[in-house]
Amino acid sequence: MRAETTTSRLARLGFRSPSEAAPLLDEVEGVLGDRVDDLRLAADPDRALQSFARLHRSGVPLAPTLADAGAGASLLRVLGASSGLAACIERAPELLEALVPMALPSAETLRDRLLDAVADPELPRADAIVALRRRYRWHLVEIVAFDLAQQDPVAHVQAVSAALADAATAALEASLVVARRTVAARFGADDVAATRLAVIGMGKTGARELNVLSDVDVIWVHDADESLAEDRAAMVAQALARETTAGCMEPSREPMLWEVDANLRPEGKDGVLTRTLASHVAYYERWARSWEFQALLKARAVAGDAELGAAYEEAVRSKVWQSSSREGFVESVQRMRERVTDHIPADEVDWQLKLGPGGLRDVEFTIQLLQL
Numbered sequence: 001m002r003a004e005t006t007t008s009r010l011a012r013l014g015f016r017s018p019s020e021a022a023p024l025l026d027e028v029e030g031v032l033g034d035r036v037d038d039l040r041l042a043a044d045p046d047r048a049l050q051s052f053a054r055l056h057r058s059g060v061p062l063a064p065t066l067a068d069a070g071a072g073a074s075l076l077r078v079l080g081a082s083s084g085l086a087a088c089i090e091r092a093p094e095l096l097e098a099l100v101p102m103a104l105p106s107a108e109t110l111r112d113r114l115l116d117a118v119a120d121p122e123l124p125r126a127d128a129i130v131a132l133r134r135r136y137r138w139h140l141v142e143i144v145a146f147d148l149a150q151q152d153p154v155a156h157v158q159a160v161s162a163a164l165a166d167a168a169t170a171a172l173e174a175s176l177v178v179a180r181r182t183v184a185a186r187f188g189a190d191d192v193a194a195t196r197l198a199v200i201g202m203g204k205t206g207a208r209e210l211n212v213l214s215d216v217d218v219i220w221v222h223d224a225d226e227s228l229a230e231d232r233a234a235m236v237a238q239a240l241a242r243e244t245t246a247g248c249m250e251p252s253r254e255p256m257l258w259e260v261d262a263n264l265r266p267e268g269k270d271g272v273l274t275r276t277l278a279s280h281v282a283y284y285e286r287w288a289r290s291w292e293f294q295a296l297l298k299a300r301a302v303a304g305d306a307e308l309g310a311a312y313e314e315a316v317r318s319k320v321w322q323s324s325s326r327e328g329f330v331e332s333v334q335r336m337r338e339r340v341t342d343h344i345p346a347d348e349v350d351w352q353l354k355l356g357p358g359g360l361r362d363v364e365f366t367i368q369l370l371q372l
Helices: 006-012 018-041 045-057 063-067 069-081 083-091 093-098 107-117 125-149 153-187 189-194 230-249 277-286 290-298 306-325 329-342 360-371
Strands: 195-201 216-224 274-276 300-304
Touching: 006 018, 018 045, 018 063, 018 069, 045 069, 045 083, 063 069, 069 083, 069 125, 083 093, 083 125, 093 125, 107 125, 107 153, 125 153, 125 230, 153 189, 153 195, 153 216, 153 230, 153 300, 189 195, 189 230, 195 230, 195 306, 216 230, 216 277, 216 306, 230 274, 274 277, 277 290, 277 306, 290 306, 290 329, 290 360, 300 306, 306 329, 329 360
Parallel strands: 216 274
Antiparallel strands: 195 216, 195 300
């Protein structure tokens, strides 16, 4: 029987461009060893092989991972799913240790481990940000590896989405710790200690249904001890919010995690970044539009001062459920939905899965209207 050629073997394993992949396989087959056939497990074998070759060239120690059948298969699945995670592993090879999770991490574990990464008060701000982001990505690899290993991923999608949301909110909590140290150097430790700040998760973050590439939507709410003037507290709170955002987003040796989006706050981009609880309540009583109450269906305190966050949830809950009694409520939400559609370029309307007619946003709006 004629021996199987490299090209035909790659075609059998699911490669779209076996002739282009063949030289790469020749380069790394000695390292892959018995794991070569595991390339078929990857969603994109071509991408998995390309990323594996890049890691090999960069000197990432792959042999220990490949020596374990489960870890080796998990590595190839992750590399075939995300070139971004491959780049993370290249920068931080210790992420290879996260490739064989037995279960998803709990919210408490994620919070404790992210806080531990920034616990040293002597850690310089830049180093703390890198430590925070790398610890987050360790857990991101863990969660993605678990997801890709499931025979029935749909059965686990809710748990995986919740874990991604918990990892994101743990990162916000840890970033706020770093922010407090940084802002204390500018405003004084006493004023920072007197300022309470809560982070309210919105959208997919608030609903614990985050995906890997989602923005993290938030609303900031602050309060302060009586010893601190209201305008001073507002300045400190705004600085804390901006620093917390920077810890997740600003340019660094370790790339940004995701965009922290605060545009669902009262008055959107035109509004102040953070308000007191009383100011939030006054806005929702007097000026909020119907779609804002719809958005608040997913509001959840996720980081910062837990007592203040719980007070925010309690204060807005009744207003959300009373909103549908407002005159013209359904019509105003429909108009808002139409405005979203109107801003889609004409050549994208028919295939815009998220925003187009019949897309994900239509499903979401319909469900939320029925809830309200």
